[in-house]
Amino acid sequence: MFTHATFPLGPFVPYENNPILRPRGGSWESANLYNPAALVVDDEVVLLYRAHAEDIVSHIGLARSSDGFHFEREDEPILSPSEDYERYGCEDPRIAYIDGTFYLTYTGWDRHSAQLCLATSTDLHDWTKHGPMFESFDTFATVDPRGFNWSKAGVIVPVRMQGKWWMYFGEGAIYWATSDDLIHWTPGTPDTEPMYSPTPGSFDADLVEIGTSPVLTENGLLVMLTNGATRTINPDGSVDVDYRCGQIAIDPDNPTRVLARLQEPWLRPQTFEDRNGLVSNVTFVEGLVHFQDKWLAYYGQSDTTLAVAVADPKQPWGATLGS
Template sequence: MKKQILLLAFFTVMLSRMAAAQTVNKLPDWAFGGFVRPAGLNPVISPDSTSTFFCPMNQKQVDWESNDTFNPAATIKDGKVVVLYRAEDKAGKAIGKRTSRLGYAESEDGFHFKRRKEPVLYPADDSQKSNEWPGGCEDPRLAVTEDGLYVIIYTQWNQDKARLGVATSRDLVHWEKTGPAFKKAYNGKFNQIWTKSGSMVTKLVNGKQVLARINGKYWLYFGENHVNVATSTDLTNWEPVVDAKGELINLISPRKGFFDSNLTECGPPAILTDKGIVLMYNGKNDKGEDGDKRFTPNSYCAGQVLFDKNDPTKLLARMDVPFFRPMESFEKSGQYAAGTVFIEGMVYFKEKWLLYYGCADSRVGVAVFDPRKKTPGDPLP
């Protein structure tokens, strides 16, 4: 009897270890991660009802970040991490029906932030009124040139059509809006369609992440449903890459039965590495039969793809499971209850990668990847 008990205990332990092993999310050697959420620190940015500013659109004081703070861009300036995050006031009744403005937060350690009381990019009485009133400025991605020019790609939302907009700055506070990214290309053809989520290609130079040129051009992955790509010589005017019929080339698209079965939406600035260009993206799981049953319907998880370093249109590899997914309570509760870890900002800081993301469209979180300690991604359910 004792032997039988010992054998049963042995097999129980082995089965539990086998089950645990099946949940380990080993990442490919070209991918970034795993990203670890620092204990007790998240979320790092939350709504603040005490911040007010005079809104030129509404002609009154508004509590511009009282309802939600989420979907952040990130960069480094003067040795500090700067996060530009999307903020919404309490006007409006649903996602997409409020006004969005971009707030400014800076940190000496990447985890504890000091915030400006007024937004730095917002719908103003300027040349972009028709593109930004009343919806505002949403979902930024941010990068910098080697000579210190900051370039932000963000969504201009007039509550009719979403367009990728461009603005530049030397100090991250005062911005010059140059308008829609595709306004000139192909006689404005792609300025008339819905465009979102622009991820410029960057690289590390002496420990500093800067915008990269490939074949003499800057490159921009973009898209919400599919991932498309565009090029530029001046970082202001972008020209989408098209096929022989003049249509956008879809580099990746949603896949039935996978975590990205509904949307494949570009994440933080892509990174040129010795193995290729790594693009992180946000995958939305379909709520119907096309979805991956392991993940919550309509939830957003994060994936990675690899493109050729000499040909940014050539796909080399794609992860079949997310490396980052909603796991914490604050990632699954908020104005997006299905759960989302919406990745948009990533910086190289003190020899580690800090990933900033929107938590359920309500708060900002951070996770850390130490390249010297390759670890698994978020465990699979």
């Protein structure tokens, strides 16, 4: 949590040497590597990223960097499918560090239902899985109902608000949940009552999804959106997507109230890697850290490579006006 930041956070500029991580052959991460959680541990940036081979069964790997741009990754994944509800993938991690424990939320995928799951660790290597977090909850209920359990994208606020622990979650629309122990979570509303929904006629007209861990700014609790997405269904039934990144500000004194939204995306597909891959035309942010006096936002490029965008507080919005 930071108080030397303001909403909106930025502007962010993609790093000129992206991608910073690519798949590597002959291994569990040989086909695609993307969608990282991020945090700072012992003066290093640590990424927990999703990757897989040609079988598209996702695992979560770990990489470290002393500068935020050049990473050394471990040879083996730190979290892999072991339970029936995740037998085809442990996907899209987000992470919080609270009182000596790492709380990792991720999507368990069985090729039918995507379920938001929780795992905990004290060392980033030995994990205790606590299973799916919500039952009979469809975060697409008001957007494009699935008709069965579907929940993704959970970020835990690393400080108590109003006497409880809070989580914001959802793909399709966004919801909130609270907890007394950080393990057992209760949604605050039915899935028919999201706290934030897509905005018709805007860059997030078709769906919204939680992105990075929250940041307490001088004018609200900032939550980056993984995407404000538009989707086009073609005559042959295929779907074209355009995943862009947004931001919202939440009232810490009334944590179910959205104060403001960024009217335009702060990141959108621009480069070859952003526009070409397993799922093309996607920038998918899940990791945000303040490191060496800069903000670093880590994102997946078309579900295939991993990149970073940089915001320098010395270059705020409009800093170039009049130059």
